[in-house]
Amino acid sequence: MAPKVNTQPPKGTRDFLPLDVRRREHVTGIIRRVYESFGFEPLETPTFERLDTLLGKYGEEGDQLLFKVLHRGEPLVHGIRDAAQYLSKPGSLIEGRSGETAPGAEKLLSDIGLRYDLTVPLARVIAEYQGKLPPIFKRYQIQPVWRADTPGKGRFREFYQCDVDVVGTASRLAEAEVIGAVGESLVKLGFESFEIRINHRRLLRALIEHAGIPVELEGAAIVAVDKLDKVERDGVDKELSLKGIADDARKKLLDIVAVDTPLSLDQLADRLAGHPGALAAIQDLRSIFELVAPSEARRFLTFTVSLARGLGYYTGAIFEIAVPDLSGSLGGGGRYDGLIGMFSGKEVPATGFSLGLERILVVMEERKMFPAALSGVDLLIGVTDGTVERDAIGLAAKLRREGLRVDVLMKPDKPGLIRKAADERKVPFAVWFGAAHGGRAGIWSASTPGDKTVAFEEIAAAIRG
Amino acid sequence: MAPKVNTQPPKGTRDFLPLDVRRREHVTGIIRRVYESFGFEPLETPTFERLDTLLGKYGEEGDQLLFKVLHRGEPLVHGIRDAAQYLSKPGSLIEGRSGETAPGAEKLLSDIGLRYDLTVPLARVIAEYQGKLPPIFKRYQIQPVWRADTPGKGRFREFYQCDVDVVGTASRLAEAEVIGAVGESLVKLGFESFEIRINHRRLLRALIEHAGIPVELEGAAIVAVDKLDKVERDGVDKELSLKGIADDARKKLLDIVAVDTPLSLDQLADRLAGHPGALAAIQDLRSIFELVAPSEARRFLTFTVSLARGLGYYTGAIFEIAVPDLSGSLGGGGRYDGLIGMFSGKEVPATGFSLGLERILVVMEERKMFPAALSGVDLLIGVTDGTVERDAIGLAAKLRREGLRVDVLMKPDKPGLIRKAADERKVPFAVWFGAAHGGRAGIWSASTPGDKTVAFEEIAAAIRG
Numbered sequence: 001m002a003p004k005v006n007t008q009p010p011k012g013t014r015d016f017l018p019l020d021v022r023r024r025e026h027v028t029g030i031i032r033r034v035y036e037s038f039g040f041e042p043l044e045t046p047t048f049e050r051l052d053t054l055l056g057k058y059g060e061e062g063d064q065l066l067f068k069v070l071h072r073g074e075p076l077v078h079g080i081r082d083a084a085q086y087l088s089k090p091g092s093l094i095e096g097r098s099g100e101t102a103p104g105a106e107k108l109l110s111d112i113g114l115r116y117d118l119t120v121p122l123a124r125v126i127a128e129y130q131g132k133l134p135p136i137f138k139r140y141q142i143q144p145v146w147r148a149d150t151p152g153k154g155r156f157r158e159f160y161q162c163d164v165d166v167v168g169t170a171s172r173l174a175e176a177e178v179i180g181a182v183g184e185s186l187v188k189l190g191f192e193s194f195e196i197r198i199n200h201r202r203l204l205r206a207l208i209e210h211a212g213i214p215v216e217l218e219g220a221a222i223v224a225v226d227k228l229d230k231v232e233r234d235g236v237d238k239e240l241s242l243k244g245i246a247d248d249a250r251k252k253l254l255d256i257v258a259v260d261t262p263l264s265l266d267q268l269a270d271r272l273a274g275h276p277g278a279l280a281a282i283q284d285l286r287s288i289f290e291l292v293a294p295s296e297a298r299r300f301l302t303f304t305v306s307l308a309r310g311l312g313y314y315t316g317a318i319f320e321i322a323v324p325d326l327s328g329s330l331g332g333g334g335r336y337d338g339l340i341g342m343f344s345g346k347e348v349p350a351t352g353f354s355l356g357l358e359r360i361l362v363v364m365e366e367r368k369m370f371p372a373a374l375s376g377v378d379l380l381i382g383v384t385d386g387t388v389e390r391d392a393i394g395l396a397a398k399l400r401r402e403g404l405r406v407d408v409l410m411k412p413d414k415p416g417l418i419r420k421a422a423d424e425r426k427v428p429f430a431v432w433f434g435a436a437h438g439g440r441a442g443i444w445s446a447s448t449p450g451d452k453t454v455a456f457e458e459i460a461a462a463i464r465g
Numbered sequence: 466m467a468p469k470v471n472t473q474p475p476k477g478t479r480d481f482l483p484l485d486v487r488r489r490e491h492v493t494g495i496i497r498r499v500y501e502s503f504g505f506e507p508l509e510t511p512t513f514e515r516l517d518t519l520l521g522k523y524g525e526e527g528d529q530l531l532f533k534v535l536h537r538g539e540p541l542v543h544g545i546r547d548a549a550q551y552l553s554k555p556g557s558l559i560e561g562r563s564g565e566t567a568p569g570a571e572k573l574l575s576d577i578g579l580r581y582d583l584t585v586p587l588a589r590v591i592a593e594y595q596g597k598l599p600p601i602f603k604r605y606q607i608q609p610v611w612r613a614d615t616p617g618k619g620r621f622r623e624f625y626q627c628d629v630d631v632v633g634t635a636s637r638l639a640e641a642e643v644i645g646a647v648g649e650s651l652v653k654l655g656f657e658s659f660e661i662r663i664n665h666r667r668l669l670r671a672l673i674e675h676a677g678i679p680v681e682l683e684g685a686a687i688v689a690v691d692k693l694d695k696v697e698r699d700g701v702d703k704e705l706s707l708k709g710i711a712d713d714a715r716k717k718l719l720d721i722v723a724v725d726t727p728l729s730l731d732q733l734a735d736r737l738a739g740h741p742g743a744l745a746a747i748q749d750l751r752s753i754f755e756l757v758a759p760s761e762a763r764r765f766l767t768f769t770v771s772l773a774r775g776l777g778y779y780t781g782a783i784f785e786i787a788v789p790d791l792s793g794s795l796g797g798g799g800r801y802d803g804l805i806g807m808f809s810g811k812e813v814p815a816t817g818f819s820l821g822l823e824r825i826l827v828v829m830e831e832r833k834m835f836p837a838a839l840s841g842v843d844l845l846i847g848v849t850d851g852t853v854e855r856d857a858i859g860l861a862a863k864l865r866r867e868g869l870r871v872d873v874l875m876k877p878d879k880p881g882l883i884r885k886a887a888d889e890r891k892v893p894f895a896v897w898f899g900a901a902h903g904g905r906a907g908i909w910s911a912s913t914p915g916d917k918t919v920a921f922e923e924i925a926a927a928i929r930g
Binding site: 009015018020021022036040043044045048050052064067076077081083084106110124127133139144146148158166174294344380392393398403405408409410411 | 474475480483503506542545570575636642758854865869874
């Protein structure tokens with residue numbers, strides 16, 4: 001007897017059984033084909049990166065969510081001793097908060113960590129392969145990332161991102177292409193009502209300045225506005241107040257970003273006539289709307305003055321996918337001209353959009369958006385007599401050459417049980433024969449009642465209808 | 466200025482730039498389609514597993530090659546203290562071999578590790594989802610695995626395996642199907658001369674017994690014979706001698722497994738007439754040959770009495786792919802009836818075959834087996850004037866709807882530079898137009914000299930030929 005062991009997947013991760021894999025591949029296949037049709041090229045990077053590459057890019061909270069890989073051998077022995085010494089120093093552990101003081105020790109025990117997103121690896125690749133990549137690099141990347149977050153509904157420790165980015169140009173065509181690719185992907189997946197919300201970081205900053213909020217509180221104000229969907233006007237007001245922002249400044253800001261009928265771009269242009277930064281941002285947004293106009297995505301693109309995006313690194317237009325009756329988004333992105341250059345030391349303009357695979361799958365499952373037939377097998381072959389197994393393999397080989405996906409049952413059975421096996425596994429056809437087959441088989445179809453007998457040569461045609 | 470940082474991928478890992486990804490997907494796409502045509506169903510498991518699941522399954526050496534993930538927070542603080550205490554115990558470190566004593570400490574700092582192969586996760590899945598999976602489960606799995614090995618030519622720390630297994634039956638149809646699927650995959654990839662070598666663990670054990678080698682040295686003898694390809698007869702003889710196997714026993718074994726014209730199955734059956742185990746194994750192999758006969762794989766299946774496979778867990782037929790002029794194999798497998806049940810406590814028969822993606826890619830690259838056109842883009846659209854960028858996006862949207870993969874250049878350029886961009890990126894067609902286009906564009910083709918002018922509506926037809 002084997003010992004009783006825990007055979008569940010580790011916390012926050014999942015096993016994908018055949019139907020799960022097929023659904024995931026249905027979605028990633030469509031996204032991949034659309035991204036390719038827009039001329040984006042595939043990139044894949046390693047599962048782990050140097051901690052030097054990862055640390056300090058995602059804020060303090062992000063650093064703590066990195067999965068770090070343990071040293072081995074001698075470096076581990078030294079690391080343990082140094083880490084123990086580090087922990088014994090006074091002040092290295094704050095009462096009751098020992099976890100938060102571990103980062104100093106972690107660096108002594110690890111120098112690589114699992115990929116946290118697909119953007120920092122892209123920045124590393126751009127720095128490493130200068131000259132080998134085209135000066136304007138349109139890349140997509142569909143790979144898992146890992147975060148040691150508390151797992152919850154739709155939140156995992158291992159999950160996939162589907163990123164599309166244009167690196168190396170400040171042209172608004174880049175925004176038009178990433179928005180076009182993401183919009184077309186969602187349409188092709190079957191989404192009918194969604195919004196691609198768009199706003200601009202420089203417009204938001206102008207509004208914050210216009211409201212009289214001091215520049216040093218700009219970041220905090222953006223983080224607060226980002227929560228509008230979740231906590232509504234009162235919640236944002238409270239957070240802004242806690243940050244020390246005065247009553248009239250809060251009101252002035254919220255009267256623009258948190259009202260029922262939000263201002264149009266034209267109205268904002270009037271209101272902010274004295275802010276050259278705001279006007280440039282508005283002009284930027286107008287160009288993007290114009291360039292997206294010929295695409296499928298245009299129907300879904302909505303200027304949303306309250307859109308803020310939490311991340312610090314955005315510098316221009318920002319985007320987010322909103323679906324009715326779903327809190328949170330299916331994806332987001334924006335222009336981030338300062339990030340890609342961090343490893344090479346020269347500024348490289350870039351803009352990108354990321355779709356979150358797991359949330360797309362949750363919504364598609366809830367709304368029954370998957371095609372009914374995602375089974376992998378077209379036909380099950382069974383024998384009623386063990387002596388003709390070789391004939392079954394021969395028939396299977398012939399039908400596979402004709403392009404069918406064919407499974408052969410591994411033991412002889414009665415016709416009724418062969419039909420039942422096909423039915424249970426949702427395989428649309430079954431055939432069976434015994435020792436005296438004479439080149440003919442019984443055939444069952446899930447869609448037509450009653451069995452028939454057909455010659456081996458007629459099976460492919462019978463299945464193709 | 467950013468600090469100068471190392472932007473190479475971590476040791477033993479690789480970045481896959483667009484052409485690399487396309488080549489990898491060309492190969493995995495073919496393998497996946499063949500596996501599906503044989504009725505195998507896809508499975509995916511998490512990147513990391515509990516150390517409980519992984520440790521003790523790959524031998525002592527395998528355990529040391531596991532990448533382990535560091536605890537975080539409070540468990541890390543406790544772990545460091547316990548590990549330091551562990552290391553301070555006398556005898557925990559052997560002079561000059563500190564690395565090898567770390568495993569005891571590692572367990573205090575980690576409880577999950579990166580997947581080392583795809584077989585142990587399969588065993589865990591079989592135990593976890595009993596009743597949810599069909600009683601005979603034909604699964605394939607194409608995913609990366611990680612081993613902290615010393616990297617070398619064609620040997621990486623992150624590499625992909627393409628596994629196909631039949632779990633839950635002792636039928637020889639299972640062997641026939643995994644051999645058929647792997648053979649057909651290699652044929653579809655373009656391999657013409659390779660061998661699917663087959664032998665049987667019970668035959669090998671009978672030969673070892675027949676030679677007079679004591680049963681307790683059986684494992685060592687199998688490991689030694691496994692190296693025949695690398696170290697030849699003399700090398701194996703030396704290793705067997707070092708293990709204490711007598712001269713006449715060594716000669717008797719090597720006269721069967723290491724001769725220029727090896728014995729056929731019939732000759733072996735004569736020679737081993739008094740060994741019921743050997744005869745049963747030979748009968749097993751004959752059934753497999755008979756069941757593989759109708760498949761493409763039959764041409765490549767070769768009985769190879771010297772084939773041993775290093776791994777301990779095989780219990781029946783064993784297989785390996787050999788390619789001329791290549792030391793080492795492209796894949797291997799066999800029956801392993803004792804392994805899958807280790808988590809559930811009941812014996813579950815199983816057989817499988819694993820193709821190694823990285824070696825397949827190396828051979829295909831060396832032998833120029835990739836299709837010439839693996840470019841992702843069919844057409845490049847450029848404008849000679851910035852005012853018509855919107856028209857370029859409109860034309861791209863139209864052509865993408867017609868199924869073409871279209872890239873739009875991000876800045877206006879002269880026709881010559883637009884053609885040059887297409888040429889350099891191996892895009893087969895380019896079109897360009899300026900402010901006075903009147904619905905017509907210049908078109909260049911990599912395969913036909915001279916430019917032409919075509920109406921926008923004629924571009925798709927011109928490209929499709």
